[in-house]
Amino acid sequence: MPSSVRMTVNGKAVSGTVEPRTLLVQFLREHLGLTGTHVGCDTSQCGACVVHVDGVSVKSCTMLAVQAEGAKVTTIEGLANGGLHPMQAAFHEHHGLQCGFCTPGMIMSAIDLVKHNSDPSEQEIREWLEGNICRCTGYHNIVKSIKAGAAAMRGATK
Amino acid sequence: MSETGIGAAVRRKEDFRFLTGQGTYTDDINRPGQLHAVILRSPHAHAAIRGIDTAAAAAAAGVVAVFTAKDMAADGVGGLPCGWQIHSKDGSPMIEPPHPALATDRVRHVGDPVAVVIAETKAQAREAAELIAVDYQPLPAVASAAEAQKPGAPQLFDAAPGNLCFDWHLGDKAQADAAFARAAHVAKLDIVNNRLIPNAMEPRAAIGEYDKATGEYTLYTTSQNPHVIRLLMGAFVLHIPEHKLRVVAPDVGGGFGSKIYHYAEEAIVTWAAGKVRRPVKWTADRSESFMSDAHGRDHATHAELALDKDGKFLGLKVSTIANMGGYLSTFAPAIPTYLYATLLAGTYTTPVIYCEVKAIFTNTVPVDAYRGAGRPEATYILERLVDTAAREMRIDPAELRRRNFIPKDAYPYQTPVALQYDSGDYFTTLDKALAAADYAGFARRRDEAARRGKLRGIGLATYIEACGIAPSAVAGSLGARAGLYEAAEIRVHPTGSVTVFTGSHSHGQGHETTFAQLVADRLGIPIENVEVSHGDTDKIPFGMGTYGSRSLAVGGSAIVKALDKVVAKGRKIAAHLLEAAEADIQFKDGKYVVEGTDRAKSFGEVALTAYVPHNYPIEELEPGLDESAFYDPKNFTFPSGAHVAEVEIDRDTGIVELVNFTACDDFGRIINPLIVEGQVHGGLVQGIGQALLENCVYDPEGQLLTGSYMDYCMPRASDVPSFAVSTNTTLCTHNPLGVKGCGEAGAIGAPAAVMNAVLDALSPLGIRHLDMPASPERVWRAIQQHSLAQAAE
Numbered sequence: 001m002p003s004s005v006r007m008t009v010n011g012k013a014v015s016g017t018v019e020p021r022t023l024l025v026q027f028l029r030e031h032l033g034l035t036g037t038h039v040g041c042d043t044s045q046c047g048a049c050v051v052h053v054d055g056v057s058v059k060s061c062t063m064l065a066v067q068a069e070g071a072k073v074t075t076i077e078g079l080a081n082g083g084l085h086p087m088q089a090a091f092h093e094h095h096g097l098q099c100g101f102c103t104p105g106m107i108m109s110a111i112d113l114v115k116h117n118s119d120p121s122e123q124e125i126r127e128w129l130e131g132n133i134c135r136c137t138g139y140h141n142i143v144k145s146i147k148a149g150a151a152a153m154r155g156a157t158k
Numbered sequence: 159m160s161e162t163g164i165g166a167a168v169r170r171k172e173d174f175r176f177l178t179g180q181g182t183y184t185d186d187i188n189r190p191g192q193l194h195a196v197i198l199r200s201p202h203a204h205a206a207i208r209g210i211d212t213a214a215a216a217a218a219a220g221v222v223a224v225f226t227a228k229d230m231a232a233d234g235v236g237g238l239p240c241g242w243q244i245h246s247k248d249g250s251p252m253i254e255p256p257h258p259a260l261a262t263d264r265v266r267h268v269g270d271p272v273a274v275v276i277a278e279t280k281a282q283a284r285e286a287a288e289l290i291a292v293d294y295q296p297l298p299a300v301a302s303a304a305e306a307q308k309p310g311a312p313q314l315f316d317a318a319p320g321n322l323c324f325d326w327h328l329g330d331k332a333q334a335d336a337a338f339a340r341a342a343h344v345a346k347l348d349i350v351n352n353r354l355i356p357n358a359m360e361p362r363a364a365i366g367e368y369d370k371a372t373g374e375y376t377l378y379t380t381s382q383n384p385h386v387i388r389l390l391m392g393a394f395v396l397h398i399p400e401h402k403l404r405v406v407a408p409d410v411g412g413g414f415g416s417k418i419y420h421y422a423e424e425a426i427v428t429w430a431a432g433k434v435r436r437p438v439k440w441t442a443d444r445s446e447s448f449m450s451d452a453h454g455r456d457h458a459t460h461a462e463l464a465l466d467k468d469g470k471f472l473g474l475k476v477s478t479i480a481n482m483g484g485y486l487s488t489f490a491p492a493i494p495t496y497l498y499a500t501l502l503a504g505t506y507t508t509p510v511i512y513c514e515v516k517a518i519f520t521n522t523v524p525v526d527a528y529r530g531a532g533r534p535e536a537t538y539i540l541e542r543l544v545d546t547a548a549r550e551m552r553i554d555p556a557e558l559r560r561r562n563f564i565p566k567d568a569y570p571y572q573t574p575v576a577l578q579y580d581s582g583d584y585f586t587t588l589d590k591a592l593a594a595a596d597y598a599g600f601a602r603r604r605d606e607a608a609r610r611g612k613l614r615g616i617g618l619a620t621y622i623e624a625c626g627i628a629p630s631a632v633a634g635s636l637g638a639r640a641g642l643y644e645a646a647e648i649r650v651h652p653t654g655s656v657t658v659f660t661g662s663h664s665h666g667q668g669h670e671t672t673f674a675q676l677v678a679d680r681l682g683i684p685i686e687n688v689e690v691s692h693g694d695t696d697k698i699p700f701g702m703g704t705y706g707s708r709s710l711a712v713g714g715s716a717i718v719k720a721l722d723k724v725v726a727k728g729r730k731i732a733a734h735l736l737e738a739a740e741a742d743i744q745f746k747d748g749k750y751v752v753e754g755t756d757r758a759k760s761f762g763e764v765a766l767t768a769y770v771p772h773n774y775p776i777e778e779l780e781p782g783l784d785e786s787a788f789y790d791p792k793n794f795t796f797p798s799g800a801h802v803a804e805v806e807i808d809r810d811t812g813i814v815e816l817v818n819f820t821a822c823d824d825f826g827r828i829i830n831p832l833i834v835e836g837q838v839h840g841g842l843v844q845g846i847g848q849a850l851l852e853n854c855v856y857d858p859e860g861q862l863l864t865g866s867y868m869d870y871c872m873p874r875a876s877d878v879p880s881f882a883v884s885t886n887t888t889l890c891t892h893n894p895l896g897v898k899g900c901g902e903a904g905a906i907g908a909p910a911a912v913m914n915a916v917l918d919a920l921s922p923l924g925i926r927h928l929d930m931p932a933s934p935e936r937v938w939r940a941i942q943q944h945s946l947a948q949a950a951e
């Protein structure tokens with residue numbers, strides 16, 4: 001039975017008709033054309049699909065679209081208006097991405113980390129990234145980027 | 159050095175689209191009227207197919223078509239070709255069994271494609287696939303190559319008795335035996351190089367499209383080398399002439415080798431798009447990737463190193479069984495042969511080397527190149543043997559290596575295994591790595607760890623790679639069925655900006671930046687005025703793609719060659735404009751200058767003149783400023799390095815913690831150090847993953863036990879430390895940039911360095927050998943066994 005779903009995505013009210021089994025990530029990618037959120041696995045392990053739902057990082061492959069009814073969803077496309085969010089800028093500056101496939105999920109996770117912990121240590125960053133796999137960077141520059149991104153976000157909120 | 163020139167850590171031009179979610183990966187592309195394909199795959203490792211009933215699936219909601227091997231055969235579709243032919247010791251060619259895109263009468267590994275359902279939505283295709291009834295007769299299966307070569311083992315192909323694909327060798331056995339007869343000491347190892355699953359984070363995907371009006375096909379695919387796919391699929395599988403076939407590899411989310419090969423799904427969607435006259439898209443689920451992406455490594459080896467009483471290496475003998483899987487993947491035969499045995503000299507002067515390799519078919523996913531491809535396997539054996547010898551002969555491992563390094567003044571150095579190294583300096587590289595790792599201070603750290611109850615170990619590995627594959631004639635004589643040059647086109651636009659079309663493909667390597675640096679540096683124009691285009695066979699010249707750390711050494715050299723032509727033609731135009739002799743004109747900092755004067759024309763003015771040829775030597779010179787070049791390398795390049803790992807092991811849990819990792823590498827000239835370091839970091843974690851975490855496991859019946867991220871242990875951020883990396887540069891002598899390549903180094907040096915460190919930590923317990931991965935369970939068991947044995951003594 002298709003059902004209708006409404007939510008706010010990147011500040012815009014959106015609605016659609018989905019099957020009950022449609023995942024949030026499918027709704028974002030296939031219905032809304034927001035292909036910045038990626039799918040890297042089918043066991044909820046890789047974190048390529050991380051978005052924010054009501055301000056909290058969520059694996060959008062692990063949530064049904066209908067569960068996001070009425071929620072405010074932010075994807076990588078909605079982080080900054082035309083420019084770069086400080087965390088995106090930090091990934092650029094510190095070469096925290098190579099193929100770019102894990103990157104949206106990494107950045108969405110990292111921003112949520114900084115919301116919880118404005119000055120994370122290297123160890124805290126590495127542990128927070130438990131649910132995000134990157135095959136390209138060896139994590140070294142991702143950790144560096146997140147440290148710098150956190151510092152920039154602290155500066156930005158002061 | 160300018161801020162964006164050669165050697166500058168330019169931030170990447172391609173980043174913005176990836177950072178903002180605007181990359182275009184294959185699965186992000188949707189074509190008008192597109193249908194979705196789901197592939198039905200074999201659940202059996204080995205079975206005969208007695209029949210396939212597709213009626214129920216074909217009648218299911220949304221289904222447009224269901225195809226099996228019969229339909230493809232009826233259209234004359236060919237099997238997937240192999241691009242490299244090896245000859246056995248006796249001169250006979252390797253056994254090359256057919257590899258149909260969809261299985262005909264037998265399946266040979268779990269995941270072997272059997273049928274394809276094409277439907278309006280993916281969900282409908284998936285549901286219909288479950289309605290296909292395949293009448294399988296299960297057959298006995300074998301997953302291990304060592305088992306598969308034994309008498310009485312299940313046989314995969316009638317044409318390959320004993321499951322033998324080839325029995326190959328390199329070197330002189332009699333000479334090696336003579337060297338061993340003189341040895342004061344022989345170090346021996348039986349060693350396994352564990353099977354790995356590449357796991358690029360973007361799963362493979364493909365979209366086939368057919369244009370009724372023109373008869374042209376387009377394939378969008380997750381490929382490292384679109385022209386290779388066009389050639390193989392067009393000429394051998396689907397028989398589509400090349401001018402009617404376009405292959406686009408858009409943004410690709412990592413490859414590591416696994417996206418080099420021509421896969422069945424590419425042919426299936428392209429052919430099916432022609433049948434149903436609508437675009438057909440297939441995207442792998444990760445579970446499908448595990449059972450259909452070509453795997454890596456999987457060697458079982460016996461190796462022996464002969465030394466004289468002072469520790470000089472006298473000879474090396476290596477005997478390897480290489481698992482090929484159920485079919486031959488595109489470049490599979492080259493990996494355990496010419497990319498493996500030729501590397502066994504490593505950084506050393508070992509005078510005689512003999513290597514024999516049996517390649518064996520098994521009921522597993524085909525094995526092919528994975529980051530490093532043959533070179534990590536060779537390095538692992540050699541460096542583990544050297545450490546074993548050092549321990550047995552009580553010589554410091556660094557000192558034993560130094561005694562055997564190729565001397566600094568010995569280049570060009572001819573090894574006994576066919577390669578000629580052009581340059582290197584292994585002494586300085588090792589010294590730098592040891593200094594950075596505080597090798598001298600290790601004993602103190604070990605004692606301190608012991609006070610905390612931990613076993614601490616340090617391990618080294620030095621390595622040599624052969625990159626920049628390869629001089630076409632040499633590769634051809636060794637069995638390659640392709641040329642291995644690279645192509646580039648420089649298109650200078652009328653207002654002086656430039657588009658570079660390259661046959662190399664970037665799937666994370668940052669070519670759009672590195673190549674733009676080359677061009678900006680040479681032409682003296684702002685890097686913003688350079689665009690790099692790759693991945694679309696309708697745009698780029700015929701190129702061989704990206705693998706084997708070849709993009710800069712071969713693709714970059716092609717760009718340099720084309721730039722030389724642009725500059726030379728520009729000089730003629732400038733000479734005309736400046737009314738000077740061509741020989742008097744110098745090109746420097748973006749200007750053509752009449753030597754010894756201040757009369758000059760900028761590159762932009764010359765470009766404009768080339769396209770608006772009003773005042774132009776039109777009789778002698780064509781208008782325009784486009785040049786292309788093919789570069790065929792003169793030799794391989796030989797990056798090298800020294801890696802140092804330091805670990806701590808918890809006796810009670812067997813957990814190995816990698817506490818430090820130091821790498822010093824020689825990559826030749828470096829264009830962008832930021833990108834190079836990133837490549838090293840990524841390679842290191844793949845190498846560390848192999849040593850400590852990753853392992854592809856089949857049960858004896860050929861069921862894949864590690865088919866998801868729950869079972870296959872991918873390295874995560876908390877599994878690895880930050881790294882100390884540096885470089886020690888000697889230039890490549892035979893390419894115009896002096897570059898060597900950096901993409902695979904980490905994956906080559908790290909496994910041996912880490913395992914040598916693990917075994918150093920465990921050596922007080924009398925543990926001499928462990929196979930990778932050194933998982934907590936394996937380490938714990940080894941500790942238990944040896945503690946018991948010691949207690950019993």
Ligand code: FES
Pocket residue numbers: 038039040041042043044045046047048049050059060061062
């Ligand atoms: S797609 Fe892998 S965790 Fe969501």
Ligand code: FES
Pocket residue numbers: 096097098099100101102103133134135136137359411412666
């Ligand atoms: S950048 Fe490629 S997976 Fe992380």
